[in-house]
Amino acid sequence: MFPINVYVQLCGLLNCISVPFSEHILLFLLQMKIWQLPSVLLLLISSVISHPHNLFEYNELSEYVDSHQEEYVQTLRDWVAVESDSSDVLKRPDCHRMMDMTAEKLRAMGGKVELVDIGVQELPNGQTVDLPKVVTAQFGSDPSKQTVCVYGHVDVQPAKLEDGWATDPYNLTDIDGNLYGRGASDNKAPVLAWIHTVEAYQDLPVNVKFIIEGMEETGSNGLDAMIMAQRDSFLSDVDYILISDCGWLSRRPALTYGTRGNCYFFAEVEGPKQDLHSGVYGGTVIEPMTDLIGILDTLISPSGKILIPGIREAVAPLSDEEWKMYQDIEFDIESYKSKIGVSQLMYNNKVDLLAHRWRYPTVTVHGIEGAFSAPGTKTVIPAKVIAKFSIRQVPNMDPAVVKKQVTDYLNSVFAKRKSPNKLKVTMVIGAKPWLADTKHPLYEAGKAAVKRDLIREGGTIPIAKTFEDVTGKSIIMLPIGGFDDGLHSQNEKMSRYNYIEGTKLFIAYLHEVGIKGVGNERGLVLTF
Ligand SMILES: CC(C)C[C@H](NC(=O)CN)C(=O)O
Numbered sequence: 001m002f003p004i005n006v007y008v009q010l011c012g013l014l015n016c017i018s019v020p021f022s023e024h025i026l027l028f029l030l031q032m033k034i035w036q037l038p039s040v041l042l043l044l045i046s047s048v049i050s051h052p053h054n055l056f057e058y059n060e061l062s063e064y065v066d067s068h069q070e071e072y073v074q075t076l077r078d079w080v081a082v083e084s085d086s087s088d089v090l091k092r093p094d095c096h097r098m099m100d101m102t103a104e105k106l107r108a109m110g111g112k113v114e115l116v117d118i119g120v121q122e123l124p125n126g127q128t129v130d131l132p133k134v135v136t137a138q139f140g141s142d143p144s145k146q147t148v149c150v151y152g153h154v155d156v157q158p159a160k161l162e163d164g165w166a167t168d169p170y171n172l173t174d175i176d177g178n179l180y181g182r183g184a185s186d187n188k189a190p191v192l193a194w195i196h197t198v199e200a201y202q203d204l205p206v207n208v209k210f211i212i213e214g215m216e217e218t219g220s221n222g223l224d225a226m227i228m229a230q231r232d233s234f235l236s237d238v239d240y241i242l243i244s245d246c247g248w249l250s251r252r253p254a255l256t257y258g259t260r261g262n263c264y265f266f267a268e269v270e271g272p273k274q275d276l277h278s279g280v281y282g283g284t285v286i287e288p289m290t291d292l293i294g295i296l297d298t299l300i301s302p303s304g305k306i307l308i309p310g311i312r313e314a315v316a317p318l319s320d321e322e323w324k325m326y327q328d329i330e331f332d333i334e335s336y337k338s339k340i341g342v343s344q345l346m347y348n349n350k351v352d353l354l355a356h357r358w359r360y361p362t363v364t365v366h367g368i369e370g371a372f373s374a375p376g377t378k379t380v381i382p383a384k385v386i387a388k389f390s391i392r393q394v395p396n397m398d399p400a401v402v403k404k405q406v407t408d409y410l411n412s413v414f415a416k417r418k419s420p421n422k423l424k425v426t427m428v429i430g431a432k433p434w435l436a437d438t439k440h441p442l443y444e445a446g447k448a449a450v451k452r453d454l455i456r457e458g459g460t461i462p463i464a465k466t467f468e469d470v471t472g473k474s475i476i477m478l479p480i481g482g483f484d485d486g487l488h489s490q491n492e493k494m495s496r497y498n499y500i501e502g503t504k505l506f507i508a509y510l511h512e513v514g515i516k517g518v519g520n521e522r523g524l525v526l527t528f
Pocket residue numbers: 186187216217218219245246262429431458459460461462487
């Protein structure tokens with residue numbers, strides 16, 4: 001009648017959350033054709049059946065979400081259409097518009113909304129430009145209820161059709177159930193999923209606050225100060241901070257307990273007063289690009305060893321327990337390779353791969369401004385080139401220390417070249433890593449419920465550590481993005497399924513948090 005592995009999975013699942021195994025529950029699950037659904041829904045349903053009095057309400061809300069699916073997709077389309085690229089100051093008006101649209105959406109739902117002015121951004125040329133305002137919103141203020149604060153961002157990474165996108169990055173395009181568009185997964189759909197969650201509830205089981213920003217993709221400029229300023233006001237009654245700005249590791253849902261930080265550098269080498277003909281001047285001029293490539297090549301060895309003194313020494317050692325955790329995670333190296341289209345990786349075993357993806361630092365050279373990069377040939381000696389590279393940093397590294405280590409090292413390497421050109425190194429982002437205490441009851445219980453998908457994230461959420469340090473509250477990261485969403489890359493997408501089922505997941509999550517008489521720890525984990 002139904003596959004035996006489903007039965008086993010079901011028994012395991014129900015046992016793991018101590019649900020009394022009655023015949024009618026099984027019948028219900030089978031009617032739901034549960035074996036055809038991914039485990040996210042399995043867990044969701046298990047959560048609901050663990051509190052049968054909630055079932056009716058959950059079903060109602062779930063139907064509400066299904067019946068509003070097209071509307072949700074259209075809202076995402078409207079949001080994706082705004083080129084809110086925070087890294088390009090020319091797109092700043094779009095960023096402002098995006099914040100206004102976000103505020104408007106929350107206001108229309110009856111929230112108490114504010115657009116908080118967080119000041120200006122200083123540009124490398126000394127000019128200033130307004131930072132996008134931060135949207136705060138509040139739904140409910142019942143002191144007898146939990147208060148959660150959802151953080152997210154609505155700015156995006158740059159994207160152009162000519163980068164190799166199959167569709168216009170700013171025209172959300174549905175192909176086979178995948179919604180392609182810049183920012184679809186990072187982070188517009190997850191933010192909207194939280195908004196739809198609040199909208200779906202007639203009577204919210206918890207008070208919900210939002211902090212939505214528009215500068216995350218460039219290091220959350222101005223947000224630290226705002227969080228500190230609002231610690232004793234907007235944030236004073238918040239019990240947990242929820243972030244859904246990351247992805248799963250595989251097809252299985254996950255809880256994320258750590259993110260790496262990011263120290264982003266510009267290294268500028270300036271030589272002649274203007275670009276020169278390489279045939280006329282080549283051989284007589286000490287070229288800035290040669291100097292730049294030379295010093296960049298000293299940052300990291302071909303086998304991935306960071307060569308900047310002091311960096312590797314600062315990294316927290318890998319404990320046996322951590323090693324065991326990585327060992328237990330389901331992760332298929334071959335499918336990882338085929339997903340990203342490479343024939344060889346830096347490491348051949350799962351533990352080393354996961355550890356270097358999540359908990360060791362790495363150096364990436366992102367690009368060189370001023371270099372000739374258009375198609376075709378141009379025989380030029382660029383007069384000034386600016387390399388952009390970043391170091392994903394981890395506990396116990398400190399951005400201020402990294403800044404000094406990198407600057408001193410590059411200056412010393414450059415000095416050895418005895419070049420007449422000028423080197424200027426600046427750190428433009430200094431975002432800290434974040435790591436939750438996995439001994440915290442939330443995560444202890446989460447490990448039991450989620451089994452192997454307690455993961456870390458190689459990317460950065462710049463404000464995470466500040467949130468925790470300033471408010472003293474725990475952060476729970478609940479990703480709904482797929483492992484293959486192509487964040488920051490060509491053809492970024494969010495699957496319709498994850499968007500819609502993710503919304504239902506958030507609904508069930510708030511439901512759990514709001515259940516009276518259920519400890520937070522238990523309520524939180526059962527959903528996942
Ligand atoms: C500091 C970075 C630019 C932040 C960025 N964050 C995310 O992608 C999270 N959605 C990153 O590159 O990690």
